[in-house]
Amino acid sequence: MSNKNPKAQYFTGVRAGIPVILGFVPVGIAYAIMARQAGFSAFETVFMSIAVFAGASQMMAVGMYVQGASIIAMILATFILNLRHLIMSTCVVNRMKNEPTKRKLLATFGVTDESFAIFTTEKKENCSGLYFLGLITVTYSSWIAGSAIGAIASDFLPAIVTASLGIALYAMFIGILIPNLTHNLKLGLLVVLTAVCNSILTQLMASSWALILSTLVCAAIGVFFVDLDGQEVADDEH
Template identity: 55%
Template sequence: MPLQNSLSENNPGNRKAQYFQGMKAGLPVVIGFISVAFAFSIMALQSGLYSWEAVMMSAMVFAGSSQMIAVTMADQGTGILTILLATFIINLRHLIMSTCVMNRIKGDNTALKLLAAFGVTDESFAIFTTTSEEKASVYYFLGLITVTYSSWVIGTAMGCAASSILPPILANSLNITMYAMFIGLLVPSLKGNLRLTAVVFLTAVFSFTMRFILDSAWTIISATLIGAVIGVYILSDEKEGETAILPETHRERTESI
């Protein structure tokens, strides 16, 4: 089987087919990416960035949550080192996601793997890790991230272009998009899982409490770290052989598409 997979991957026709299969798999998240990127661009402009800076940030960083947090913290006058620390901690999950993706990718083309690693997001990770082994190629993943990356950058550009014609009340209301996105990703994961619900609840209580002690920047950093520690402690003693929480949730979500 590995030899057959290697031979099929080396076939130019198969590589093209795998690439377009990946693009097709990414289509369901296009609307979500564009809408959140649109909201990010509004937030970025309101925080003082120029349109080209917002678009370049999306093109070079490609990490929605950390981009939004970075511009929010910058708008509040947070120091650059604190912003870097916050975004670094938030993006640490990419180490795990990239490792999982690279372990599934067949072949050993390092250059393509590096390119693929840049495109790892929560959504592309969820889609790719729930595909069959036959589709788990670097070309499939490149097709997938072509769609997600293009949607993110285009959505940012669209937001910048539309910012001047949007009513102020609508532009300001788009700030809740980030929170809505996080809630939309989180709530399905909590279904029937008391342990994960406990982690979220305790982290939320800690974050709310810290708002009265620390500034918003350090509240984000401390809540992220404490949430991770609580998660490890509560979820570490799950029964062996039990299907992992997030992958299963992602699988159900993908199958329902």
């Protein structure tokens, strides 16, 4: 627990989250434009960001909606994609010693890949609940702000601009993948295998179910061959 006063703890977290704004706002705008083009109202678009707060899942859900996927398929796909949040939330809560339960519950809602990375690499003395709340205040508000800007701007931006923003989804996934792939050959091969598996299954079934099945199969393979620390599991046995 930090020895700083509560106000200092909170604003230390706020300062730590400021760089995330540069990523969250543009991607939030891209998500909102995608949602509006898919037929969502401005209210529905922003409300999804308020209630869900998971950019990759929201973009995937919108994409599956456009493809005509069933509600069950969308729920399953987003559930699988967000399973990692169970692990990340557990790690975050474990670093919050002697914090009130309400604060821990609130913190778990705000866990994202970015806030998790910042919090778990922060000095242990700064890892308080108030620090994390300050951090997610910035990430949450910037995501909603980006969504609101995109929902409004979609009515005024030229079609060529709104169409080009769709690449933000792919850029975001590449940005998440590349740092991990550079030190882990087997993880890179697993990503390629997943893409190939999805491409094949798409020819045999609905694309939404192909995505779910290829994710499950390749994730199961990854459990046995890929270590989360970036080293192949087989190497740890020597």
